[in-house]
Amino acid sequence: MSTVHSDDAILKNFKTNIELMLVKHGLTDVELSERAGFDDKGQVNAILNSTSLPNMAVPMRLADALRVPVETLLRDPKEHLSQKLEVLPLQDVDARAAQLMTAIFKATEKTLERFGDRPTMDSIIAWWKETGGSLVQCDQLSPHFDLVEANSSGGVPGVQHMGAMGLSATTLRSQQSARLEQFLATLNKTDLDELNTHIRTVSHSGVGMISPQTRVVELPELGDPIEVSFVRLMLPVTDISGQPYVLNYSTLLSESTPRRQEGRILKN
Template sequence: MLTEGLVAKWRQLIAEDPRSIAEICRAINKDRSWYNTLKPGRDPGAFTVMALARELRVPIHELLEEEGAISLSSDSCYSEQVNQQASKVLSDVFRVAHNRLQKYGHEATAASNSTLPLLLQWWHDQRGCLIGHDMLADRFDIIKAPETGDKIVTPAKVGARSLAAQMLGTDSADALLQLVRTFDRESQERLISSYREVSDSGRPALSAPISARITTPHDAKSIHVEYFRLQLPVVAPSGDKFVLSYCFPV
């Protein structure tokens, strides 16, 4: 919910951008009139906050934190705690989005053609069944739902246009598996835990911003990436459980 302080901050950040208000509005798929709706008490929506942060090149928390509020500490433990809380909040947002889709149907996403709402719409329409996804399949990766005792996350399929495929230069599931094998044990355990939780709960989850430096196995090239990860639990017609992983840049 916007406050007077946040409205003033948003308007200031927009004013400091070299582009016009109309150009910024178009960049986040809004009409020029959207700027006039920035008033205290209004809910701008998760997608809008994320898009505006991207366009203004500021962290999401900066758009959600009033001037004079306690800022993020440089302490890594504190930052991790904040990111965990942000992850929970964003996951709650997506659960609310899912509930709204149940109530209002296709009208909730008809005005947008971005991958995120399309994925949520598809997931809702299919009730979590892994069918009818051909038009979106090249955007996400399919991960096998971890079972008790698993030590590593196992990719079943890599989308040809997914972030992983762009980063690795291939849509080979084996290449992604080899990359995951290079992660340290703690990172692998966190990854397994996140996928298992999504699969067991049956609820979608959106991560807090992830920042990582990854060395690709095939050419030992080091790449720094910052991204979000949307996870959608699904069940194949065979009964096997998977989690769709859609990653997109911050």
């Protein structure tokens, strides 16, 4: 049976899981704040005493610092602390994960700034449902999303379209598909494999996917590296000839200077 995740429940789970992780790793809240790269060393303490959900970039950075999936910090502690393992069909696991991530995003989306007529994820999904994912009726939305080839061979995905007002174009300061492919070529093998897996999954299943992401953008022509945290929506779509693509629409959560260790930039 599915569980409804309210804002209060997610916040309670988040705070409880942080406390448990502090004990497990023998860390103080200040040490975890430092490990996560927060400028404010009291950030974790503030979270533990907060009455509202933080920006989604916060749990993503904490999860990275603790080397656990972000879902681990947000779900009911009983689910991953229990000694009993529940065997579920793969589709049920996917459904639960999708429900949780959607609930988390909707809860934290309230804090995101809105710029002009920029569409929300809900409006993109509504368009997709109404049109069946046909790109014939997307003139108003196309400046905000990217299209990648659905049949990825495992290398750098081919970029068919790069929306001029999308997160990729604004971050990379270019509307050229080649620039996005150039950036994708800088991803490490793990991140690139994950991206291709998501593309294939969305394309073959016919179902969309929402996931939190963090990327370090480091291209010489862009100047200093930046760490970008965002929520990515992927949807299967087709053009007028029936050619399949995967639509990529991302909402920015935060930009920051990448954390460094011994002179090296730490990449996720």
